[in-house]
Amino acid sequence: MARKPAPRRDAALPGDVRLMNATAALLAVLGVLAMAAVMTLWAARQPVFLLHAIRIDGDVTRNSVATIRANAMPHLAGNFFSLDLRRAREAFEAVPWVRHAVVQRIWPNRLSVRLEEHRVAALWATDSGDDKLVNTFGEVFEANPGDVDDDTLPTLAGPEGSSARLLVLYARLQPVVAPLEQRIETLAMSGRGSLSAELDSGAEIEIGRGSDDEIVARLQRFVATLPQVVAQHQRPLVHADLRHNDGYAVRLKGVSTSGAGRN
Template identity: 40%
Template sequence: MSSYAPRELPLDIRLMQGTSRALFRLVALGCVFVVAHWLMQRGWWDIRAVRLQGDLQRISPVTVRAEALPQLQGNFLTINLAQAQRVFESLPWVRSAVVQRLWPMQLAVTLQAQQPVAIWHQPGSAPQLVNAQGQAFTANLGEIQGLGLPQFGGPAGTSAQVLQMSQTLQPSLQEFHLTIAALTQGGGGNWTLQTRSGLRIDLGSAPDSAATQTRLKQFLTLKPQLEARYGRAIDSADLRYPNGFAVHLQGVDLPGMNQTTDKTTTSQPAGRKD
């Protein structure tokens, strides 16, 4: 009985065979890739429709078709959903968008619209709107006529701070049946408030402080008495005094006296402004 041991191939032949197999696999993978790419580019994968859903009260489908759809790149298989989301979020009145593939050959786009709460004025820039999150955004202001939105103003990047301040001040005003018509943070940090009745109030640099809140309530409490005393309405008040406030009467002009007709103390004689 004899045994046969297979003869080991030389190293160069083994290397050649290994290289041949590797090249064959690479060519096969390349062919698969080319065929797959060719199939993915065929017209039968084209997106047939874009289904809009969500909050569409101010978002026009006509605007979406005209401005967003031409920017979408790729077909049902190749479209970049993150890039498509950015395209839809760049549209007027769109705060956020979620884009999903929907079989067969459709996109489902869920839109969340901006909710305007105020008109924003920033020095050196065109008016914008402020949403419920305090973010400034650009839209056609003609679309919000009749909503009676308050006017906010301040340096760049402070829209959220102004919105928060308005929410802090409104409860104190509401006790006296007043509503904010305008709230502005000046370049020096001083805040100015105007109510819908036309009353202007200078609040100083810390309108949300306990001291200023106390002076505001004291002024609004004494306001009817002061108006009765002088027989005129108060059209502005300055609360920047540490222990009192100054008021200006409607229709009174006193040159050289800063148009202030009365300075009322709340506990002791008023000192300097804050």
């Protein structure tokens, strides 16, 4: 004769007993988790996890390690566990000449910081006269222009957000004027996008608006014919206006404005 399966033990328990057992198990788990959280908080507050050292690598040409630490440390709050890495990165990036910082924790109480400095490519003129600098990415940043020893840096000026385009245009236009044995000292863009340049001789050139290729081509045609005009009058260039459809107008020293060449 077949034996009947034995009934499950938990099935025999009343419903309220099963509920009490489940509640007790849940409370036990919560108690263990709470105890673990308390122990973790207690351990995290121990002096061993206070930040004791910061290792700084990367670009430190413009600032000494001591200067970087002195500028950033007052803005670092917390220990190894509680330190906000985003705010720490912002603190280091607020140091003059620092473009980018990568901050990492090193167990149990140190930070590793890798820095990238701005590499200056131009000066940036503002209406307020508080000049700034432009890095090789075309980004405007604040630093002391007096820290820059390169006297050949061009000055760029224009609306907000135009610095990257102006830097690219300068790199394309400077070789164009090189045959004149002159250098672009200032390249400026108006609010309407009209471009003008000042050479190191003091001559001013109104280039006008257009795409980058159109601007380069316009200046190339001007430079190709200007030596003939200058040789004819034996006077240096003072001002040129390339915004004419059928040519350009020039003013030479001691000579009134005249039309010249086809643009």
